[in-house]
Amino acid sequence: MSLEVFFVAIISSMLINNVVLMRFLGVCPFLGVSKKTESAIGMSAAVMFVMVVASFVTYLLYYYVLEPVGITYISTIAFILIIASLVQLVEMFIKKFSKKLYKGLGIYLPLIVTNCAILGVAEGNIAQGYATDYGVLSGLWVATTSAFGAALGFGLVMFLFSAIRERLDHTDVPPAWKGLPVSLVTAGIMAMAFLGLGGMV
Amino acid sequence: MAENKKAVKNPNQKKKKKATQFDNFFKGVVRENPIFVFLLGLCPALAVTNTLETALGMGILVIFVLTASNLVVSLIKNLIPDQIQIPAYIVVIATFVTIVGLLTEAYAFELHQALGIFIPLIVVNCLIMGRATAYASKNGPFNSIIDGVGMGVGFMLAMMLIGVSREILATGAITFGRYLPLPFEVSLIDTDMYMFNMEVFVGPAGGFIMIGVFLAIFTAIGNYNKRKKAEARQAWIEQKKKEAAERKKRKAMEEAGDSA
Numbered sequence: 167m168s169l170e171v172f173f174v175a176i177i178s179s180m181l182i183n184n185v186v187l188m189r190f191l192g193v194c195p196f197l198g199v200s201k202k203t204e205s206a207i208g209m210s211a212a213v214m215f216v217m218v219v220a221s222f223v224t225y226l227l228y229y230y231v232l233e234p235v236g237i238t239y240i241s242t243i244a245f246i247l248i249i250a251s252l253v254q255l256v257e258m259f260i261k262k263f264s265k266k267l268y269k270g271l272g273i274y275l276p277l278i279v280t281n282c283a284i285l286g287v288a289e290g291n292i293a294q295g296y297a298t299d300y301g302v303l304s305g306l307w308v309a310t311t312s313a314f315g316a317a318l319g320f321g322l323v324m325f326l327f328s329a330i331r332e333r334l335d336h337t338d339v340p341p342a343w344k345g346l347p348v349s350l351v352t353a354g355i356m357a358m359a360f361l362g363l364g365g366m367v
Numbered sequence: 368m369a370e371n372k373k374a375v376k377n378p379n380q381k382k383k384k385k386a387t388q389f390d391n392f393f394k395g396v397v398r399e400n401p402i403f404v405f406l407l408g409l410c411p412a413l414a415v416t417n418t419l420e421t422a423l424g425m426g427i428l429v430i431f432v433l434t435a436s437n438l439v440v441s442l443i444k445n446l447i448p449d450q451i452q453i454p455a456y457i458v459v460i461a462t463f464v465t466i467v468g469l470l471t472e473a474y475a476f477e478l479h480q481a482l483g484i485f486i487p488l489i490v491v492n493c494l495i496m497g498r499a500t501a502y503a504s505k506n507g508p509f510n511s512i513i514d515g516v517g518m519g520v521g522f523m524l525a526m527m528l529i530g531v532s533r534e535i536l537a538t539g540a541i542t543f544g545r546y547l548p549l550p551f552e553v554s555l556i557d558t559d560m561y562m563f564n565m566e567v568f569v570g571p572a573g574g575f576i577m578i579g580v581f582l583a584i585f586t587a588i589g590n591y592n593k594r595k596k597a598e599a600r601q602a603w604i605e606q607k608k609k610e611a612a613e614r615k616k617r618k619a620m621e622e623a624g625d626s627a
Contacts, residue, residue: 350576
């Protein structure tokens, strides 16, 4: 397996199949936490951390526990429990080791449990069939890389959108469109722009 | 004077009504609509509303999961310690989502394929978790069921509204029976107008724009109502002022008459 595979995995999950604008995952934090650039970056960092670790763990769980035992149908329950406990663990870990980081990320971590991007990417890794394409163990690295790419894409879009929203606050928008409606239309235009990246890989 | 009093009603007076079961059901549909008012569950509202049928199918699944999880949560609410409330509720919801997923795979395979990853993602739909923590964990089983059905119906109707507009703008027609397990396939509306074929509304961009447009429409209606209310209040205040002035005048005249 060459490096090319990883590169393609990152690019395609970051730009072409962007989690927010193309796959509609994690729209709630995208609209909720993007009012300020600072909080958008904090949220993206927390998501990146949890998403990579969660993809890694859920992939292992699926192929080394659920599939040999033959209970893949409970994958949703197992995955969401893993993610919830993982977030708890990460929170405790960060609190213990870095007060500064905890202050930055702490408030976003509980929100991540109900962030559908995490569960969506974890389920998507299984549905994508990396294990059949590259073998179970190599597939693990491809899946983790593409989760990292997805998190990068989430961060990129969050940052862009929060910057746009900060500008939108100071513009003269008709009263009915103020706030969320104009932001949603802006997101639609951004999605159109991302459509243009479709032919890249 | 009595006529004038009747003409302008006091807008401050609130109608005192007891919250009935019907109100409990109906609040989820209009006043506390999950999508357009609380903006909960926007991911499926954007992702599977490209046709009316997928929107309807998603709505039915959400109604089922929401009602069942509300019922179970309200039954077990006293057994669960506060610290592990959220994980416990998530397991309850995930169980029902798994049941729903397996049932759709068995009996409505086309729908299962069309909704794809968004069936397991019902677990993290903020609407369901929100109702479990905000309503079902504080109310009895019967009220929780009604709340669940009401909220679910509100979600479904909002989804269908978005779905109808997107499908008609994208294809100029509405077909029914492709994904749901129905024995027939009909096209409900067929405008045959090719100017409607705006491909962008099939894709993600159209979803964002459509919801934005609907939100703007509802905000405009809300603003209009607010302005009307404010105007009514202003009119009432003016009326009262006028009445007081008249009373004062009459009193003064009476006094003048007395002294004379």
